[in-house]
Amino acid sequence: MNKENFFNDVYEVTKLIPEGRVTSYGAIAKYLGRTGSARMVGWAMNQAFSEKGVPAHRVVNRNGLLSGKAHFSEPDMMQQLLEAEGIEIKDDKVVDFQSKFWDPSKELL
DNA sequence: CCTGTGACGTGTC
DNA sequence: CGACACGCCACAG
Numbered sequence A: 001m002n003k004e005n006f007f008n009d010v011y012e013v014t015k016l017i018p019e020g021r022v023t024s025y026g027a028i029a030k031y032l033g034r035t036g037s038a039r040m041v042g043w044a045m046n047q048a049f050s051e052k053g054v055p056a057h058r059v060v061n062r063n064g065l066l067s068g069k070a071h072f073s074e075p076d077m078m079q080q081l082l083e084a085e086g087i088e089i090k091d092d093k094v095v096d097f098q099s100k101f102w103d104p105s106k107e108l109l
Numbered sequence B: 001c002c003t004g005t006g007a008c009g010t011g012t013c
Numbered sequence C: 001c002g003a004c005a006c007g008c009c010a011c012a013g
Helices: A002-015 A025-031 A038-052 A077-084
Strands: none
């Protein structure tokens, strides 16, 4: 049941993301020791948001692109939530992504 | 067991 | 900037 451990970590880390901050799938995957398994993080997010109530909207890809917005109830929901937290969205991308980027392996160290 | 698929990341052309 | 390839891992069939 190691898989549950993986999900659990993804959920916790994502929940720990401060408001107004965002992180990338790769960052979480790296923090979990699965650098190459960023896909699994994203896949886990699917259940995370729907079952665990995890703020998956704070998780974007390495470009700061809202790659998963299409997976929400409504495509714009992800952007709405981010903007509500003070994050500006431009062309489905996070504005000033670097400054708002929250790396669990560094901030949560 | 093998194959296809995926909310990714990095590299190459 | 778009397209493709490889890696990486979990899951469905």
